[in-house]
Amino acid sequence: MGFSAVARVTTEKWVACATHDQINFGLVPGGELVLETTICNEIREHQNAVVIDHVAESEKFAHHHTPLMYGFQSYISVPITLKSGEFFGTLCAIDPSPHKVDTPQTIGMFTMFADLIAFHLDALDQVNKSEKRLQEELVIAQLREQFIAILGHDLRNPLNAISNSSQLLARLDQEERVQRLVDVIKNSSFRMNGLIENMLDFASGRLGGGITITRTPDEDLEKVLTQVIEEMKVVYPNRAIKTTFNFDYPVNADGKRVAQLLSNLLGNALSYSANGSVVEISAGSNEAEFNLCVANSGKQIPDATIERLFQPFSRGEVEPNKQGLGLGLYIASEIANAHGGTLNVSSNSEKTCFTLSIPTER
Structure with a gap:
């Protein structure tokens, strides 16, 4: 032929x-x-x-x-x-x-070659699937190792603080020192609670196909945001937080998730800015979208760091006493995505601002 x-x-x-x-x-x-x-x-x-x-x-x-x-x-x-x-x-x-x-011989030969080609194609497909599974398993293994290593380090710090403070409380009577230790326990407990929530959401997002939300029409986001800010003021009693709210249109959103997002952003802003500086929070809605901005002064975030800032376990340049799992911004970004919105960051030598934008109705 x-x-x-x-x-x-x-x-x-x-x-x-x-x-x-x-x-x-x-x-x-x-x-x-x-x-x-x-x-x-x-x-x-x-x-x-x-x-x-x-x-x-x-x-x-x-x-x-x-x-x-x-x-x-x-x-x-x-x-x-x-x-x-x-x-x-x-x-x-x-x-x-x-x-x-x-003829039987010719037809048999062509049939045999067709079967061999099919066998070869099936083998190639199995190899490709095996390689894909292997790559996925390697990524999971790397994430697991990184997760466990950071988790062990970061949870140990607040646990040690709680343990040591509780032991000292049992020995001390001085009211001022007792109050100081109570503050340590309170702050450490707050950090641990945030770490655990972020861990659970990270596991849910990776294993369950993304963070889930439950929207409430006309969610009272001003009340939700105010509650988060008040809670953070208890943890950071000496820090100034300036708020500007302007809600002109109802928002269809998951209030608990928005609160979680603000808690992560505000916690970062308070942690990475100077004690005497003011953290500014502005939020509002119009017919098209809801916007939330958390801004603080401090060091400019390098461009290379910004590129991976919303990836899990990415913590930028970690300074002493500012440890974290590196999940807060990742989860905040996933919450924005679940609402069909975006979370962006801009940073210069004067100010760093994280801005959430989600559609008012969806």
Whole structure:
């Protein structure tokens, strides 16, 4: 046979995967034929071999459009069926001269080669799937190791503070020192609670397909945000927080999640700004969207750090006594995404601002 090919045949295309051309048919690997002009398209439908010794003497194919178009007299094509039962394509051959191909030996040989091709394609598919699974497992293993290492370090600090403070409380009577230790316990407990919430949300987001939200029409976000700010003032009693609220339109959102987002952003702002500085919070809504901005003075965040700031376990340049799992901004970003919104950051030498924007209605 002067021309043979392994063809990928779908409902839309006929594409040559491999060819052997001794008659200058002109088709190379990657080349295409119009699907409807091929007998392979008919084989895709009935999935039976088609064998023709001499087109001119065949009652069925003497006037068939395919041999008339491509000028062949002998033809053989057998389906290539994958292990899953999916039809892949055909192993086919043509020649402008008649040949005796309708024999058990020839058909058996083509069928055997079609089975070998299918076996090879299945093997390649299994290798690709195995490599993909391996890569996924490597990523999970790296995340697990990183998670456990940071978790062990960061939870140990507040736990030690609580343990030491409680032991000292048992020995002391001085009211001022007792109050100082109570503040340590309170702050450490607050940090641990935040770490645990972030851990649970991270696990839920990675294993459950994303953070879930429950929207409430006309959520009273001003009340929600005010409550978070008041709680943070208890933890940071000596810090100044300036608020500007302007809600002109109801917001369809998950108030608890927005509160969690603000808690993460505000905690970062208070932690990474100087004691005497003011953290500014502005929030408002209009007919199109709800916006929340948390701004603080402090060091400018480098561009390289900003690029990975919303990735899990990314903490930028960690300073002493400012440890964290590096999940807060990641989870805040996931909360924004769950609302169909965005969380962006801008930073310069004077101010760093995190801005949440979500549609008012969705």
